[in-house]
Amino acid sequence: MGRAREMGVDGDICSRALVRLLLGHHSVDPIAEPQILVISTILSAMAYNYPPEKLSIYLSDDAGSILTFYALWEASRFAKHWLPFCKQYNVEPRSPAAYFSKFCNPGDAFNPTKWSPMKNLYEEMANRIDSVAMLGKIPEELKANKGFSEWSSGMTSRNHPPIVQILIDGRDQGSIDSNGNALPTLVYMAREKRPQHHHHFKAGAMNALIRVSSEISNSPIILNMDCDMYSNNSESIRQALCFFMDKEKGHDIGFVQYPQFFDNITKNDLYGNSLNVINQVDLPGLDGWGGPPYLGTGCFHRREILYGRKYGKDYEEDRTAGIERQTAKNASMLEEKAKSLITCTYEHNTQWGQEIGLKYDCPAEDIITGLLIQCRGWKSVLINPPRKAFLGVAPTTLAESLVQYKRWSEGHFQILLSKYCAFILGRGKIKLGLQMGYCIYGLWAPNSLPTLYYLVIPSLCLLKGVSLFPKIISPWAIPFAYIAMGKHVYELVEALQYGDTLAGWWNLQRMWILRATTSYFYGTIDTILKLLGISKMRFTITAKVSADGNASKRYEQEVIEFGSTSSMFVIIAVVALLNLLCLVGGLHSLVVDGRIMGLEPLFIQILLCALVVAIHFPIFEALFIRKDKGSLPFSVTFLSLGFATLAYLITIA
Numbered sequence: 321m322g323r324a325r326e327m328g329v330d331g332d333i334c335s336r337a338l339v340r341l342l343l344g345h346h347s348v349d350p351i352a353e354p355q356i357l358v359i360s361t362i363l364s365a366m367a368y369n370y371p372p373e374k375l376s377i378y379l380s381d382d383a384g385s386i387l388t389f390y391a392l393w394e395a396s397r398f399a400k401h402w403l404p405f406c407k408q409y410n411v412e413p414r415s416p417a418a419y420f421s422k423f424c425n426p427g428d429a430f431n432p433t434k435w436s437p438m439k440n441l442y443e444e445m446a447n448r449i450d451s452v453a454m455l456g457k458i459p460e461e462l463k464a465n466k467g468f469s470e471w472s473s474g475m476t477s478r479n480h481p482p483i484v485q486i487l488i489d490g491r492d493q494g495s496i497d498s499n500g501n502a503l504p505t506l507v508y509m510a511r512e513k514r515p516q517h518h519h520h521f522k523a524g525a526m527n528a529l530i531r532v533s534s535e536i537s538n539s540p541i542i543l544n545m546d547c548d549m550y551s552n553n554s555e556s557i558r559q560a561l562c563f564f565m566d567k568e569k570g571h572d573i574g575f576v577q578y579p580q581f582f583d584n585i586t587k588n589d590l591y592g593n594s595l596n597v598i599n600q601v602d603l604p605g606l607d608g609w610g611g612p613p614y615l616g617t618g619c620f621h622r623r624e625i626l627y628g629r630k631y632g633k634d635y636e637e638d639r640t641a642g643i644e645r646q647t648a649k650n651a652s653m654l655e656e657k658a659k660s661l662i663t664c665t666y667e668h669n670t671q672w673g674q675e676i677g678l679k680y681d682c683p684a685e686d687i688i689t690g691l692l693i694q695c696r697g698w699k700s701v702l703i704n705p706p707r708k709a710f711l712g713v714a715p716t717t718l719a720e721s722l723v724q725y726k727r728w729s730e731g732h733f734q735i736l737l738s739k740y741c742a743f744i745l746g747r748g749k750i751k752l753g754l755q756m757g758y759c760i761y762g763l764w765a766p767n768s769l770p771t772l773y774y775l776v777i778p779s780l781c782l783l784k785g786v787s788l789f790p791k792i793i794s795p796w797a798i799p800f801a802y803i804a805m806g807k808h809v810y811e812l813v814e815a816l817q818y819g820d821t822l823a824g825w826w827n828l829q830r831m832w833i834l835r836a837t838t839s840y841f842y843g844t845i846d847t848i849l850k851l852l853g854i855s856k857m858r859f860t861i862t863a864k865v866s867a868d869g870n871a872s873k874r875y876e877q878e879v880i881e882f883g884s885t886s887s888m889f890v891i892i893a894v895v896a897l898l899n900l901l902c903l904v905g906g907l908h909s910l911v912v913d914g915r916i917m918g919l920e921p922l923f924i925q926i927l928l929c930a931l932v933v934a935i936h937f938p939i940f941e942a943l944f945i946r947k948d949k950g951s952l953p954f955s956v957t958f959l960s961l962g963f964a965t966l967a968y969l970i971t972i973a
């Protein structure tokens with residue numbers, strides 16, 4: 321851990337009103353986040369349908385890797401051909417990787433004769449980047465080019481000086497594409513990293529980016545994108561700007577958020593990653609109460625609100641900000657000044673990470689930052705046009721997905737238990753509906769405890785023949801039936817209405833259980849340990865590629881990927897096995913001991929236990945049937961069988 325990349329953009333909308341944009345783009349790890357993916361994101365941002373001279377793109381590389389710098393250098397050259405191609409043929413999406421994978425034959429393309437040379441150019445570049453990445457070092461002859469000398473031997477991702485390189489200076493007359501049109505400014509940056517200094521993960525990277533861009537372009541509007549989310553709609557900048565520039569209603573808008581969508585979700589969304597209902601129900605709902613939360617990516621902010629500015633009626637944006645750069649300092653002076661803003665000690669004794677910039681010390685830095693902004697009086701806006709603005713990469717293995725949900729649930733729970741809890745911080749500042757909206761996610765983590773209870777205790781009691789619920793024909797069973805049916809039928813209808821399949825809904829129910837017993841449970845424990853001062857905050861990034869080809873084939877076929885030993889998998893397997901044992905054991909004693917008459921009081925427990933067993937079917941497959949590399953390793957099978965049998969024996973003893 322400990323590497324990141326970002327990027328940003330700049331521009332006017334009409335001759336008088338100067339609007340500048342900055343795209344923040346992050347990346348941490350050149351292996352988990354491959355360069356070609358990052359470069360495609362950058363290219364998609366450079367190619368926005370927006371005046372290039374008003375656009376500056378920044379790549380923040382938290383890995384401080386020369387390989388990433390090299391890839392960006394390649395992209396800066398490829399852009400000269402890619403940008404005019406996109407604009408001339410109205411290409412969508414403008415990420416070359418996404419475009420060439422969607423339009424993979426000349427016949428699909430807008431202009432087949434231009435398509436093939438462009439594809440060749442792209443593939444040559446991709447091959448060069450890949451082979452340099454494989455080699456792990458850049459060819460000697462490149463070192464003569466500007467920028468490469470910033471790296472010296474002995475530099476690592478955790479220990480290196482600040483680096484800022486302006487690869488394309490938009491002010492430069494020579495910065496033109498192959499059609500002679502201007503190019504957007506392109507900047508590489510890596511903040512200083514030293515082992516003895518805390519870097520505050522993504523929030524730290526974002527804050528460094530905000531300062532560097534203030535020196536180089538200082539645009540009043542900043543778009544920030546994760547490295548794994550490309551622009552899928554070249555009009556997004558203009559659409560978002562409409563809100564900020566609205567003369568009547570735009571003055572109190574702090575940020576404009578696009579929902580997160582993914583382009584690698586399989587048909588039945590095996591890991592429940594699509595966020596379909598959240599994006600189409602929850603977020604518009606929150607929008608009605610004052611605005612959606614900040615989701616960390618695909619979001620346009622006013623620069624000033626990121627500096628902690630409070631909303632006031634007299635607020636008037638300084639649209640001249642950044643103009644003076646047109647004449648001032650040359651590129652190398654800017655680079656030197658920018659470097660001094662991203663040293664490890666720059667933030668010491670300042671309000672950065674507290675009152676200014678993104679908030680530190682919370683695994684959900686985005687949510688807490690957005691809440692703080694809203695509590696300072698700003699509104700936010702959700703925008704979800706039919707052509708999706710950003711498409712990202714969702715986790716493709718169970719472990720990745722669980723790790724991501726652990727970070728999220730933990731982040732939200734931590735906020736709920738702190739002075740930043742929406743009910744406390746937001747009292748009198750944001751509407752009650754919005755306060756409640758924030759808190760729902762905060763309750764994900766503690767929900768693990770009742771979920772675990774319902775997964776284990778009723779089944780063990782079934783085994784013992786102890787009845788916990790009213791008889792099925794008794795009127796007392798009605799409230800249980802009403803809540804269980806109501807919730808699930810409602811959710812099912814909602815899921816189907818917003819684009820999930822029936823199997824997708826079933827998968828989501830499974831994922832809810834798997835997350836609750838692992839991610840949310842660990843999130844709860846870690847939050848409590850943190851409150852007690854025993855544990856420290858972490859940000860575990862999610863990998864963007866799966867290491868082996870068979871694994872991605874299994875992902876396509878919607879087969880759950882375990883493949884590694886993880887304590888989370890042991891919990892999952894124990895819950896599954898225990899329920900199987902209890903179901904078999906419980907039914908057996910009912911039948912064999914002739915206690916069949918006892919079936920009625922235990923009926924709800926039998927039903928519950930049977931449903932739990934049914935939903936865990938893929939876990940049994942992975943334990944006993946599958947032989948591929950993605951199934952559960954023997955150690956997990958062994959341990960979980962041991963624990964489940966032990967619990968079984970203790971119960972019947």
Ligand SMILES: O=c1ccn([C@@H]2O[C@H](COP(=O)(O)OP(=O)(O)O[C@H]3O[C@H](CO)[C@@H](O)[C@H](O)[C@H]3O)[C@@H](O)[C@H]2O)c(=O)[nH]1
Binds near residue numbers: 348545548724731860
């Ligand atoms: O030390 C770090 C850690 C992460 N990142 C970058 O942060 C981004 C998000 O990280 P990722 O591993 O992709 O996490 P996700 O779970 O996909 O991120 C979601 O959840 C995060 C909060 O948990 C939000 O910040 C993100 O915007 C949201 O997409 C990536 O571009 C990373 O490169 C850094 O720059 N430095």
Ligand SMILES: [Mn+2]
Binds near residue numbers: 546548712713862
């Ligand atoms: Mn991501």
